[in-house]
Amino acid sequence: MLMAPVRQLGETERGAVERLLDRDPFAAAQVAERVAEHGLSWWRADGRVLGYGARRRVESLCWLGGHVTPVHASAPAIAAFADLLGGEERVCSSIVGSADAVLALWDRLAPHWGPARDVRPNQPLLATDVPPGISADPEVRPVRPAELDRLFPAAVAMYTEEVGVSPLAEDGGHSYRRRLTDLVRARRAYARFVDGQVVFKAELAVVTRRTAQVQGVWVDPAWRGRGIAAAAMATVVRDALDRVAPTVSLYVNDFNVPARRVYARCGFRPVGTFATILF
The missing domain is CATH 3.40.630.30 (Gcn5-related N-acetyltransferase (GNAT))
Structure with missing residues (x-):
């Protein structure tokens, strides 16, 4: 099966990117903050947003900057991202994000980017939308x-x-x-x-x-x-x-x-x- 091309996304696809990020506001928060602050213009200095899927129909994302973060990355997207990233020199200090995608991406990148200094495969992602039911510290x-x-x-x-x-x-x-x-x-x-x-x-x-x-x-x-x-x-x-x-x-x-x-x-x-x- 032919994989859809991976490409660096620009402002014309910002709407599609933001809709994808909104589907998982907690796991995608780090990427969402950067897109909100800097957009997707090609001259952005702090990182690139790679997309997988037909134009205007972005299916998966991968942030590439100081760290690498896959977002809603399907198995074909992981393979495509790894093919691209494996041919580049590693510049990131970490790969972080949803465990399934991160570990699958690392399986493919390890021969090119390894060895890792540390692998943390299980980090519970937690959230709350209600004030704690315990007393707060007034000194904080x-x-x-x-x-x-x-x-x-x-x-x-x-x-x-x-x-x-x-x-x-x-x-x-x-x-x-x-x-x-x-x-x-x-x-x-x-x-x-x-x-x-x-x-x-x-x-x-x-x-x-x-x-x-x-x-x-x-x-x-x-x-x-x-x-x-x-x-x-x-x-x-x-x-x-x-x-x-x-x-x-x-x-x-x-x-x-x-x-x-x-x-x-x-x-x-x-x-x-x-x-x-x-x-």
Whole structure:
């Protein structure tokens, strides 16, 4: 069977792309945010949106930038995307998205892009649209721009612990700091400070008209086991629902049982499964 051609999509097909993204607002949130912000013009600098299917009838998408994210990717689309990407040098730091598509894509790309530094095949994707039924922590609030220097070390510690490499390794952390600065200015970074030090933090790393996706949740190791995370997350969820988006979503490693318990207490429910390939 002949595969439909894979092509880089442009503004003329934006409507079809947005309709496809809307079919799964949680799994497609990272791509949806970028399309909303930058469109699909060929000169976009932060990534490309590849499409599979007849013109004006896009069936599957694949975001290609700092990370690779397949969206509604059927088996034929996965094969076609892999044929194209396997002939290019890998520039992404991860493949992330719906588990079935990510793992199928990686099966085909591993001979060309491997080995991976880490494969996380089962990351529950969770969401909620109701305020948590537990008390919120009044000490958790959006971080102020003047507090960026206090937030940054905690953010570096979180990233290093979660991803396995330091964000300072590439360009001395300048890109990571710029990203954090943008989140703080947008009032999308939260923290609890004790004696000037961050003991809890989280960010609304992705925001679309359908959801706010929480990432970067972290508790200072010295404060773990004290039960502060659930109330802190309750504050984040309440504020995000009140001020930012109609739902709040996130994904978590299946082996992180304490975090999954916190999210369950805050009312998050399963809406899918992610997988991540880290390079």
